[in-house]
Amino acid sequence: MRLSRADGSTVHLAYCTNVHPADDLPGVLAQLDRFAVPVREHLGADLLGLGLWLAAPVASALAADPALRRRVRAELTARGLETVTLNGFPYQAFHAPVVKHDVYRPDWTDPRRLRYTQDLAIVLADLLPDDAARGSISTLPLAWREPWDRPRWQAARAQLRALGQSLAASEREIRVALEPEPGCVVENVDQAVAALSGVGSDRIGICVDLAHLACAWEDPRDAVAKLDAAGVPVVKVQVSAALEVDDPQNAAEVLATYAEPRFLHQTRSANGAVFDDLPQALASSAGGPWRVHFHAPLHAAPPAPLAASTPVLAEGLAALLSGSSCDHFEVETYTWEVLPKAARPTDDAGLAAGIAAELAYARAQMSTCGVS
Template identity: 30%
Template sequence: MAALNRALTYCSNIHPGESWADIMHNLNSHALDVKQQLGGDAAFPLGLRIAHQAAQEVDDAAIAQFQQWCKQHNAYLLTINGFPYGTFHETRVKENVYLPDWRERERVEYSKRLGDLAVALQPDAKRISISTVPIAFKPAFKDSDWATACSHVLEVAEHFQQLTKQHGIELVLAIEPEPECVLETTEEAIEFFQRLNLPSHLKTHVGLCFDCCHQAVEFETATECLARIKAAGITIGKVQVSSALKASGLEIEKLLAFDEPVYLHQAVARCSANGALQRFADLPEFARALANGQQFDECRVHFHIPIFCEHLGEVGSTQDFLIELLPLLDTDTPLEVETYSFKAIPEHLRHGSISENIARELTWVGNLLADKAS
C-alpha cells in the first residue's frame, strides 16, 4: 500500500465478540494479520468497537495490557465505534442495533464511559472520535422526544469537554446518519445541529460520523454533502469508508438475494414514472413493492460490501461515491473502512479470509488516494 499522510484503519465490528477478552483476541488474531499483510514501518491505527459489556469490564490492568500491546506491536487507538451497544453478530440485530437510543440514560452513560476509556487507553492521543447512533430508529421516534434526546447529547458533550480539559485530548461524539433513522439525510443532520444549537465551547465535541454507504443509499452526491456540512460548520469526526449495493433495470430483483436475518437492509428506490425516491425499512418490504408491480429504474441497499468491488457479478455497488469523496477530504480526517457484514454476503460472492479482504480494502483506499495525489 502506498504511504499515506493520513490515518486509515478498519472497524473491528467486523469481528464477533462483546467482551474485552474478545477485543484482545481479535487484535491478536486479525489486526496483527492485517498489519503484517500491509507491511511498512508506520504505526498501525486501530478502530475499536467497544460494546457495553467490554466497556464495563475494562479495569486498570486491562488498560495497562492494551497500552503494552500497542507499544509492542507499534499500534495506537484512533477511533471507537460506540454505535452497537450489545450483541452485533450471529443473532437477529435489525432495528435493535439502535437501542438504547438517545432518549435513554443507558446511551448517555455508555457514551460517557467510552470517553473515559478513550483518554485512558491512548493517553498521548490528540483527538479521538466515538461514533454513535443517529438519535433513534425513525418509526419509533416522536417530536416530543427531541428535548430529551438533545439534552442527553449535550450532557455527553459537556463530559467530553471536561475530559479534554483534564487530558488534552479532543473527544468528538460522532453521530452517524443512517437510512430509516431520525438522522438519515444530510439535510436532516444539518437541521439537527441547528436544533441542538451547540454553545461555542462544545462545537468541536459533537460532529458527524460520515458513513459513505449510508449517504450513497440516499442518492446523495459526495461533493454536495461535504460542501453543505462544511457550510453548516459541522465537525466530521471520522469518515466510514463503506460501499452499498446498487442495481438498475433487470438487476434490481437480484438485490433480493441479499436479504438475510441478522442486519437491517434499508432500500431506497427511484420511481420510474416520476423520479421520486421511495424508502423501505428492509428488503422484504421492497420485495412486496416489486411483487405488487411497482416500477423503479434504480435501487440502492444498505449492505456494507467490500469497497474494492465495483460489481458483484449480479448487482453493482456505490464505489463511485467513494472515488469521488475520498480525495476531497481534509488530510486530518480519520478514515475507517467498515465492512461489518462480510459474513452475510452470499457465500458464492465471498473470496479469501476476512483478514485478506480487510487488507485488500485498506490497500484499495491507499492506492486511490496516492493516485489522486500524484
C-alpha cells in the same frame, strides 16, 4: 495506518473491528492476533490502525479500571497496532442471529446511551497514542425514526449537551460523531445540521458513512459543502460502499442472495421509493436504480448485474480530503459473514486477506486525493 497530506499533517486509516464477534474483553484481545496482526502483515505496514468496537459491558469495565486500560494499550502497542477511533454505534450483541432494529437501542433518549458513550470517551483518552491530535467516537443518529416526537427530541438534545460538557472536561481531545443512516431520525446532511443546532459543543459533529451517503442519494460535494457552511465538523469518515442496481426487477434473483436475517438493509430508489429492508423492496414493483444498505467489500465487485457505489466513495473521499479537516478514516465492512456464500471467506486467513485488500483499496483511493 498513518498517511500524510501534502502539508505534512497526519491522516489515520483504520479498519473497524465490529466485523469480528466479541462481547467481552478476552474476545476483543483475541482478535488482535487472530485478525489484526495478519492484516498488518498482509499490508507490509509497521503500524495498523484499529477502529475498536467495544460492547457496553466491556466499555464499562475498562472505564472503571485504569490498569485494565493500560493493559489494552500495551497489548495494541506490542503488536504494532493503535487506536484513535472507536465505533460506539452498536451497544452490544452486534453479531446476534438477528440484529435488525436492535442496533438502534438504546437510543439517545436513554441514559444508557449517554453512559456508554462517556465510558468510551474515558477508554479512548487512555488508548490514544501520545502523539495523536485527537480521538473520535461514532454513534447512532439519535434513534430509529419511529417512534419520535418533540419530547424525545428534547431528551436527546439534553443528553448530547451533557455529553458535550463531559467531553470538554477530558484531558485529551475526544470528539463524538452522529452517523446519519437511512431510516433514522437523522438520515441525511440537512437533518444532521438541524439535529446539532442548539447542542452547543464543538466536540460533537458528524461521521460521514459513504455507503449511507450513497443510499440517501446525496451528492458528496454538496453534502460536504453544506456541513462546511453550517460549521458542523466532519469528525470521522467510514469508507464504505453500498450495493447498486439499475434494473432491480431483472436482478431480483441475485439481489435475493443478499437478503439475510441478521442486519437491516434499507433500500432506496433514485425516484424516492423507500423500503426499510431488502425483502420489502424485492416484494415491490418499484423501478430502479436502487441503492441497498449492504456494506460491500470495497475491492471486489459484486456479481453482475449488481454494482457497488464505489464512484460515490471516490467522489466523497475527494470532497472530504479537499474540503474538510477530517483526519480519521475507517473501513467498515461488517457484513463479511452474511455475504452470499460464494463470496464469504472460508477461514480466518481469508477474512484477514479480504480486510487487508479493502484497506489497500482505500489507501490507493486516498492517494489519488493527495494523501499517501
